[in-house]
Amino acid sequence: MNPFIQAVINANEEIYHLISSGINNALAVETTIGAGGDISTLLDIKAEDIFVKHLSSFGKIESEESGIIGDGTSHIIIDPIDGSFNFINGIPFFAFCFGVFKNGEPYYGLTYEFLTKRFYEAHKGKGAYLNKKRIRVKEFNQKNIIISYYPNKNMDLEKLRNKVKKVRIFGAFGLEMCYVAKGTLDAVFDVRPKVRPVDISSSYIICKEAGAVITDENGDELKFDLNATDRVNVIVANSKEMLDIILDLI
Amino acid sequence: MNPFIQAVINANEEIYHLISSGINNALAVETTIGAGGDISTLLDIKAEDIFVKHLSSFGKIESEESGIIGDGTSHIIIDPIDGSFNFINGIPFFAFCFGVFKNGEPYYGLTYEFLTKRFYEAHKGKGAYLNKKRIRVKEFNQKNIIISYYPNKNMDLEKLRNKVKKVRIFGAFGLEMCYVAKGTLDAVFDVRPKVRPVDISSSYIICKEAGAVITDENGDELKFDLNATDRVNVIVANSKEMLDIILDLI
Numbered sequence: 001m002n003p004f005i006q007a008v009i010n011a012n013e014e015i016y017h018l019i020s021s022g023i024n025n026a027l028a029v030e031t032t033i034g035a036g037g038d039i040s041t042l043l044d045i046k047a048e049d050i051f052v053k054h055l056s057s058f059g060k061i062e063s064e065e066s067g068i069i070g071d072g073t074s075h076i077i078i079d080p081i082d083g084s085f086n087f088i089n090g091i092p093f094f095a096f097c098f099g100v101f102k103n104g105e106p107y108y109g110l111t112y113e114f115l116t117k118r119f120y121e122a123h124k125g126k127g128a129y130l131n132k133k134r135i136r137v138k139e140f141n142q143k144n145i146i147i148s149y150y151p152n153k154n155m156d157l158e159k160l161r162n163k164v165k166k167v168r169i170f171g172a173f174g175l176e177m178c179y180v181a182k183g184t185l186d187a188v189f190d191v192r193p194k195v196r197p198v199d200i201s202s203s204y205i206i207c208k209e210a211g212a213v214i215t216d217e218n219g220d221e222l223k224f225d226l227n228a229t230d231r232v233n234v235i236v237a238n239s240k241e242m243l244d245i246i247l248d249l250i
Numbered sequence: 251m252n253p254f255i256q257a258v259i260n261a262n263e264e265i266y267h268l269i270s271s272g273i274n275n276a277l278a279v280e281t282t283i284g285a286g287g288d289i290s291t292l293l294d295i296k297a298e299d300i301f302v303k304h305l306s307s308f309g310k311i312e313s314e315e316s317g318i319i320g321d322g323t324s325h326i327i328i329d330p331i332d333g334s335f336n337f338i339n340g341i342p343f344f345a346f347c348f349g350v351f352k353n354g355e356p357y358y359g360l361t362y363e364f365l366t367k368r369f370y371e372a373h374k375g376k377g378a379y380l381n382k383k384r385i386r387v388k389e390f391n392q393k394n395i396i397i398s399y400y401p402n403k404n405m406d407l408e409k410l411r412n413k414v415k416k417v418r419i420f421g422a423f424g425l426e427m428c429y430v431a432k433g434t435l436d437a438v439f440d441v442r443p444k445v446r447p448v449d450i451s452s453s454y455i456i457c458k459e460a461g462a463v464i465t466d467e468n469g470d471e472l473k474f475d476l477n478a479t480d481r482v483n484v485i486v487a488n489s490k491e492m493l494d495i496i497l498d499l500i
Contacts, residue, residue, distance in 0.1 A: 089434050091429075092365060093343070115365055116342050153411075157407040157408060158407060161401070161403075161407070167419050168341065168419050168420065168421055169419040170418065170420070171416070179341075184339050184340055
């Protein structure tokens with residue numbers, strides 16, 4: 001096995017043991033949300049420590065907590081808990097996101113859905129995989145649309161409701177992107193805007209390799225600036241047809 | 251231990267083993283939704299067989315698949331998979347619901363969230379419990395509202411959006427009711443209407459014992475007709491204030 005992937009797996013196993021104890025606390029009866037917040041922050045920092053230990057020899061590590069670590073030609077970007085509100089509040093929908101950029105381009109992505117033990121993974125040009133099985137976006141069917149969305153105040157929610165069959169809103173954007181990649185959702189979009197590109201870098205390459213279309217609010221290709229702290233508008237859709245429906249609404 | 255509760259636990263353990271194998275299939279890569287639907291129907295029937303075996307000596311069993319079984323003074327009502335679309339499509343949010351009525355009144359409820367192994371449970375007049383710890387609805391705070399909802403075409407979604415801080419839509423109404431009971435959601439409502447009272451009978455008593463307000467679209471107490479196949483409007487809220495906000499929208 002590629003030593004890098006092995007290091008990722010080792011780090012994930014260590015982080016999973018750590019986070020499992022946090023999950024057991026968070027999934028029990030919630031009485032002290034404040035304490036949950038502390039647990040989450042603590043886990044974020046500890047999870048990053050583990051990743052730095054396992055992976056800093058392979059490249060730079062970007063993260064909110066640690067800044068830039070390492071000095072290779074690759075950038076490693078981690079979001080220890082995508083869906084931290086859910087995690088803190090005992091909602092079983094959150095993931096760990098791990099992305100690698102080489103020379104400023106997405107190169108590898110791994111999004112790990114802890115509770116279901118689902119590994120979403122993609123290498124640039126080699127397809128997207130869920131637990132080692134190839135995944136593809138769902139074929140678009142306008143009579144059977146299921147989406148997740150985070151709208152802004154200008155969006156016409158009535159018009160949206162008439163277009164879609166089902167809505168699911170899980171509150172973990174990077175993981176919801178993987179649900180588009182595996183064909184459960186037709187699309188997910190956030191136009192508040194609240195998404196930080198660095199947080200979705202792993203799911204970005206997974207979606208791309210699964211055949212998804214990913215744009216900004218104008219339908220233009222999403223641009224990654226790895227140093228950005230900006231929040232951006234992101235639309236992830238299984239097809240041009242689905243994208244056009246969303247662009248028409250915002 | 252009460253022999254009835256022991257029988258419920260025994261049935262749940264057997265059903266959980268059965269459904270776990272179904273979960274493993276459904277949570278793997280989804281390629282054949284149709285086959286998933288068959289799995290769900292098959293599991294529904296098998297789960298009911300297990301319950302009938304363990305519980306028919308205690309009272310009548312009502313279910314979509316089996317009609318009425320048994321001849322006691324109690325009614326046992328089961329919904330083997332609350333959130334069956336989720337189950338079929340690999341969305342980790344579904345539960346098993348088990349309710350008992352005596353002389354037409356809710357008496358006992360158990361809603362079991364499989365993936366997180368959370369047992370929500372209530373006896374009439376004795377409080378609501380999550381894994382044996384007492385739960386209560388969240389205290390209402392109008393600046394921090396988080397809700398789930400299934401609107402109808404007449405509802406003003408813009409107005410709703412201005413009132414709430416966060417939206418989560420999980421697609422399993424009985425389980426979302428338990429999220430109100432444990433204080434994660436402020437409210438959940440379905441005014442399409444799509445909810446069958448018999449499907450939410452366990453969560454109904456859990457919510458009542460946790461301090462929730464449960465009404466129809468007019469703010470009147472929800473009435474249970476156990477033989478009804480009707481779909482009803484249901485609002486479950488943590489407080490009168492929260493209820494009033496919802497009633498104002500529909």
